[in-house]
Every structure is written in C-alpha cells, then in structure tokens.
Amino acid sequence: MMEVMSMAMLDAGSTQSTNNNKDKDNNLLLEVDRIRKWFRIKRSILEILQGRQEGIVKAVDGVSFSIKQGSTFVLAGESGSGKSTIARLILRAIEPDGGSIRFAGRDVLSLDKRGLMWFRRNAQMIHQDPYSSLNPRMRIISIVGEPLEVHGIKDRKERDEMVFKALQEVRLEPVEEIAYRYPHMLSGGQRQRVAIARALVLKPMLIVADEPVSMLDLSVRAEILELMQNLKVKHNITYMYITHDLSTARYFGDSIAILYKGRIVENGDIDDILNEPLHPYTQALIDAIPEPDPSSRLRDKVIRIRSSIDAYDEEKGCRFYARCPYAMDKCKDEPTMLEVKKGHHVSCFLYQK
Ligand code: SF4
Numbered sequence: 001m002m003e004v005m006s007m008a009m010l011d012a013g014s015t016q017s018t019n020n021n022k023d024k025d026n027n028l029l030l031e032v033d034r035i036r037k038w039f040r041i042k043r044s045i046l047e048i049l050q051g052r053q054e055g056i057v058k059a060v061d062g063v064s065f066s067i068k069q070g071s072t073f074v075l076a077g078e079s080g081s082g083k084s085t086i087a088r089l090i091l092r093a094i095e096p097d098g099g100s101i102r103f104a105g106r107d108v109l110s111l112d113k114r115g116l117m118w119f120r121r122n123a124q125m126i127h128q129d130p131y132s133s134l135n136p137r138m139r140i141i142s143i144v145g146e147p148l149e150v151h152g153i154k155d156r157k158e159r160d161e162m163v164f165k166a167l168q169e170v171r172l173e174p175v176e177e178i179a180y181r182y183p184h185m186l187s188g189g190q191r192q193r194v195a196i197a198r199a200l201v202l203k204p205m206l207i208v209a210d211e212p213v214s215m216l217d218l219s220v221r222a223e224i225l226e227l228m229q230n231l232k233v234k235h236n237i238t239y240m241y242i243t244h245d246l247s248t249a250r251y252f253g254d255s256i257a258i259l260y261k262g263r264i265v266e267n268g269d270i271d272d273i274l275n276e277p278l279h280p281y282t283q284a285l286i287d288a289i290p291e292p293d294p295s296s297r298l299r300d301k302v303i304r305i306r307s308s309i310d311a312y313d314e315e316k317g318c319r320f321y322a323r324c325p326y327a328m329d330k331c332k333d334e335p336t337m338l339e340v341k342k343g344h345h346v347s348c349f350l351y352q353k
Helices: 045-049 083-090 113-122 140-150 156-169 188-200 218-235 246-252 270-275 280-287
Strands: 003-006 028-042 055-068 072-076 098-103 123-126 206-210 238-243 255-260 263-269 338-341 344-346
Touching (some): 028 083, 055 083, 055 238, 055 255, 055 263, 083 206, 123 188, 140 156, 218 238, 218 246, 246 270, 255 270, 255 280, 263 280
Parallel strands (some): 072 238
Antiparallel strands (some): 338 344
C-alpha cells in the first residue's frame, strides 16, 4: 500500500523558471513563481521487505507562469503531468513546498483568514466531473446559493435572486423550474452549466476550469466552451483552463504552457505554439489531435514518440529523454528554458546553441 505525503520539509531541489513573470506588468492577475510540490511515496512493510525503497514524486517542480487580467491561460499536458496539482496549489486546497503565488498583487501564501476569504471569493473552480461535483441531495438553488451563504449573504431573498440571475446567465431555462430540481434530474451539459453558475455567482476575477468539458458528449462541448467564452467577455473573467486536449485549447485560449512531468517545457502565445510547436512533446500532443480531414492537420510531419526506456537519470536530464526521438547524449543534462522568439519559450537542446 502506498501512502502519499507532502514533502514540505524537503530540500528545494532543482527549479525551473520560464521567466515570464520577471517583466512586471500591472495587468497581471496571477503570478506563479517556481512553485513546487513533491510527494513522498511510503511503502508498506511488505514492500519494504521486498526491497522497495521510499520514493519521491515531483508532481510540480519549479513551475512559473503569469496570467493577464481578462485572458485565458491554458495549462496543457497528459494525465499525471501535474496540471490538477497546480490548480489545487493555486487555490490553496493544498500547500506548496516552495515558490510564490501572487493574486491581484497580493501574496496568496501569506494571507490571513480575512484575506483568504477575499481570495476564495475571487478565485473559483469548475471541476471536471459534473456528476460528482454537485451534491446529489441538494437542490440546484441550494448548490448555487451555498457559496453566497458561506461568503456572508444571509438574506434568503437576496440570495435566491442572485442564484436565479446566475442560472439565467448560464442559460438554464426555465430558471424557476431548474432551480428546484436535483442534479440527477439534469443532463451532463446542464450539470456543468450549474457548476459554472456556482463558480460565477460570486463574480470572481479568476475561474480555474479543470478539464470542464472532457466528460461531456462531443455535441455539448462546444456549447459549454462558447458559454464560458461569452461570460469571459461579458464579465472580464480571467480563466485558467486545464486540459489534455489541444483542440479545445485552440478554441479557447490566449496563452498556453505545456507541462510534462511537473515542468513547463514550452510556453507562449497560443497561436505561436500551436502553429509552430518547437518542443518534441508539444509536437506529439498536436499530432494526437484527431483530424477527420488529414489535409487540415496543423503539422505535415507526425512525430513518433519512442517507447524505449534508456538508462538515464531523469532527475539530472531532460524528462522527455526516454520518449524523445531526437534524444542526444547531452540531453542527459537538464536543458534550460530559452526565449526563442518574443514571448515563446522552450526547454530543449535542439534550440540551444
Ligand atoms: Fe528531446 Fe533532448 Fe529536447 Fe529533451 S532536450 S526534448 S531529449 S531533444
């Protein structure tokens, strides 16, 4: 049996900064600088007797990025790359082992109780699974009204009015009927609209959306993304959109960071990255986008990821080494993040002179 424990006391270890947030910009809503979260994997007595050592999982290992007010920042990578851990760190659902997080100019990690209430009111989350994220025993009016109550809006009439307005905003009609239903009486798309209404009702500055459409039917994904986009424009919402699916990222994002094994390997403007991906892992993610018409693929050449596991020290070298078709001897050292053109950064020896 494995027990996962926070490694708060571990040595700082290696960090990697994209340096994006060194250029101070007053328009930045969120500034994340070299955050780190390592987990210790504890072994059972049986595993210890079998000679298995305690291990460390560097779920997030020195990640830096910033998000401009009113923009959508996409954090993309495969399962296990650390995306959701970053979301939980930013929202202070878990504490980082290192690094800093600033929100609207305030240091999130040193907020007092009152400051934390302010932060939680202004930074909301939409979860991936609209089936498990809504309490099945509560009516929609109570689910959407709950954050209002937590944040001090005690008057029932005022609260209900705000809930009705939020349900209208997410186009759940007729509001008077939907409000008194239970989640099981709604479709997946309607439930995700409820989740958006719950995030929206406090009028937050930032919404962290963790794979918000990945569990929905293809037919409703575009509707939900379009709704989120419209709300962004209307309310000047800033999104952090977490996904493994670059086809939705392309529709929705302004800037993007590609995450691999707890580190950002490439970041920049979304059009730059999707039209001209540099890191072999980004290229592989783009090649994995299903395209019914091969002639409209984003890239002519399709990268073939290796499946061999060469002996090398992942801690010291490029984390993509074992899968990279271009791996060279020098990739057994760690590449640094380089700005290859304005705002476009990549961490790969192919671009280092
Ligand atoms: Fe591949 Fe080397 Fe670049 Fe890593 S540094 S992605 S192994 S070419």
